[in-house]
Amino acid sequence: MGAWGPGPxxxxxxxxxxxxxxxAATPADRAVVIRDALAAATTTGYLDYDLAAEAIVAALVVAASMPGGQALRSSAGLPEEADGIPVAAGTPALALRALDRIVADDSEWRALWSDSPQLYAEALASLREIREPLEAG
Structure with a gap:
């Protein structure tokens, strides 16, 4: 795993x-890539770390497009090219379901980060920052 910090x-x-x-060629294609990543993280069974990491970034992109989420863009390091992606109805709710799944007991993301209580707390804090605009939107 090429992880070096708890941020998204x-x-x-x-x-x-x-x-x-x-x-992805068009904003609509980007929206499909986002929904696919979020949907992959909501499947049943043990959640692989890579699927979780992809879904976290997808949720971050969605959250950054929500009212009140623009500050996430710079704090998380999203490039300007991530602007202008259409967020379809239901995508914020899908992002929240994916984030819930990522911290569940049967998630490799949780298993790996929970080995270090301080880093796990930091990783959870970064997920909370993503959740806030999704929940408010």
Whole structure:
């Protein structure tokens, strides 16, 4: 695992997914990439770390587009190219379900971060920052 910090973009998987998102041809294609990442994280069974990391960035992009979420863009390090992605009805709710799944007992993301209580607390704090605009929106 190429993780070096508890933030949403502090790992290689998240950065690779962000690059794939930005390479999508149109804003509509980007919206599909986001929904696919969020949906993949809401499936049943053990949640793989890579799927969780991708869903966290997808949720971050959605949250940054919500009223009150613009500050997330710069604090998390999202590039300007992540602007202008249409957020379809239901996508914020899907993002919240994905975030819930990521911190559930059967998540590799949770298992890996919970090995270090301080880093786990920091990782959870970064997820709370993403949740706030999603819940308010």
């Amino acid at each position: 973009l502090d790992n290689d998987t998240a950065l690779d997914w962000q690059d794939a998102l930005l390479r």
